Amino acid sequence: MTTVAVVRFPGSLDHDSAARAVEGLGASAVEAWHADPELPAGADAVLIPGGFSYGDHLRCGAIASRAPVMAAVRRHAEAGGRVVGICNGFQVLCEAGLLPGALRRNATLSFVCRQMELEVVDDGTPWTGGRAAGETISIPIKNNEGAWYGDPSAARVVLRYRDDLLGSTDRVAGIASAAGNVMGLMPHPEEACDPLLGSTDGRAVLGGLLS
Amino acid sequence: MVVTVMPKAGVLDPQGQAVAGALAQLGFGGVGEVRIGKRIELTITGDDPAGQAREMCERLLANALIEDYSVEVAG
Numbered sequence: 001m002t003t004v005a006v007v008r009f010p011g012s013l014d015h016d017s018a019a020r021a022v023e024g025l026g027a028s029a030v031e032a033w034h035a036d037p038e039l040p041a042g043a044d045a046v047l048i049p050g051g052f053s054y055g056d057h058l059r060c061g062a063i064a065s066r067a068p069v070m071a072a073v074r075r076h077a078e079a080g081g082r083v084v085g086i087c088n089g090f091q092v093l094c095e096a097g098l099l100p101g102a103l104r105r106n107a108t109l110s111f112v113c114r115q116m117e118l119e120v121v122d123d124g125t126p127w128t129g130g131r132a133a134g135e136t137i138s139i140p141i142k143n144n145e146g147a148w149y150g151d152p153s154a155a156r157v158v159l160r161y162r163d164d165l166l167g168s169t170d171r172v173a174g175i176a177s178a179a180g181n182v183m184g185l186m187p188h189p190e191e192a193c194d195p196l197l198g199s200t201d202g203r204a205v206l207g208g209l210l211s
Numbered sequence: 212m213v214v215t216v217m218p219k220a221g222v223l224d225p226q227g228q229a230v231a232g233a234l235a236q237l238g239f240g241g242v243g244e245v246r247i248g249k250r251i252e253l254t255i256t257g258d259d260p261a262g263q264a265r266e267m268c269e270r271l272l273a274n275a276l277i278e279d280y281s282v283e284v285a286g
Contacts, residue, residue: 059274066271095274102276109225149222149277167223 002210005032005043007073007089009064013051014190018086021190022047025203027210034067045082045209046073048089050142050188060103060145061091070096082126082209083182087143090174090184094148099175099184101150106143107167113142115198116187117162118173125180126211127158129204136162137201139187141173146186148172159185159205174205183208212255212264216273216280217248248278252285260284 004022006015006029019029030040034053039046053064064070070092077083077098085093093099106112115138123133131137137159147167159174166186174185189202218224224246231245251272255263264282273280 058272062271062274102274104223104277105225107223107225109229147223167225 002027002044003040003042004029004045004047004209005039006030007032007034007046007048007069009034009051009053009067009092011052011055012049012088014049014086014188015051018047018049018190021193021202021206022209024193025206025210032069032072034064034069037068037072039069039072039076043076046076046084047206047209048073048083048085048092049190050087050089053088053092056088056145059091059095061088061093061095064088064092065095065097074098077177077182080179080181084127084206084209085182085184086188086190087141087146087186090186091145093182093184098182099177100155101148101169101172101175103145103186104147104149104167105145106147106165108165111142111144112146112165113140115140116165116173118159118187119162121157121160122176125156125158125176125183126208127174127176127180127183127185127205129207131204137204138199139189139192139202139205140199141166141187142191143186148175148186150175156180158183159187212253212260213283213285214251214253214264214268214272214280215248215283216251216268216278218246219277219279222277 189205192202
């Protein structure tokens with residue numbers, strides 16, 4: 001069974017729903033504490049959940065990206081291990097330099113919480129569950145600083161918003177590292193894994209932790 | 212030390228735009244661009260406080276992709 005380490009910083013919010021989602025996929029979830037210099041023994045993959053780590057102080061994800069556990073996440077990623085960062089976790093991965101670009105305040109200047117249609121762009125990573133480029137999946141967003149800024153040609157754009165709501169460069173919703181093993185996205189796949197929530201498309205993304 | 216961190220020229224500053232709109236609504240004419248950044252005051256002991264402050268900017272206080280910083284000795 002795949003063991004997924006769910007990182008918890010002060011101010012993380014979505015660790016429980018993320019753990020429930022990966023358990024629903026048949027993996028086991030263990031907590032990785034921000035102050036620990038190592039990942040829990042036996043961790044095969046890492047999930048950095050959403051929330052407001054360190055109160056979003058300075059910049060979203062900036063302080064978390066320098067936390068002791070991130071050195072272990074970096075080693076795991078550099079060894080080819082799978083890492084996904086969701087929302088604040090995406091901000092943390094960008095601030096850590098494990099993914100290119102940065103997340104800025106939404107162009108709407110408001111917290112946006114709604115279901116979003118996402119187009120699969122690069123279908124060659126483990127994070128789209130075999131969906132082909134051009135296919136659409138539906139996953140909610142809930143963020144205030146969700147506008148990705150960067151050079152799309154320097155990133156593997158995996159998911160793009162159908163509608164330009166947040167002011168993200170090229171409508172980018174999620175990107176992967178060059179090798180494809182690190183993924184970051186602002187939408188919340190863990191909130192789209194149960195038919196009760198209206199969509200199970202999130203399983204395609206989180207399935208990348210297991211494959 | 213005083214560190215000033217500002218959004219880079221060319222990076223959309225929606226906060227500044229919203230404030231510019233509000234100033235215009237209050238009747239302030241002639242307001243062009245408004246840009247909003249941060250001022251960070253640091254007390255640093257040691258040999259090279261300005262150098263240390265610059266290193267802090269490089270490593271944490273500013274994100275070079277979207278922000279510029281400047282370092283001044285507080286007067």
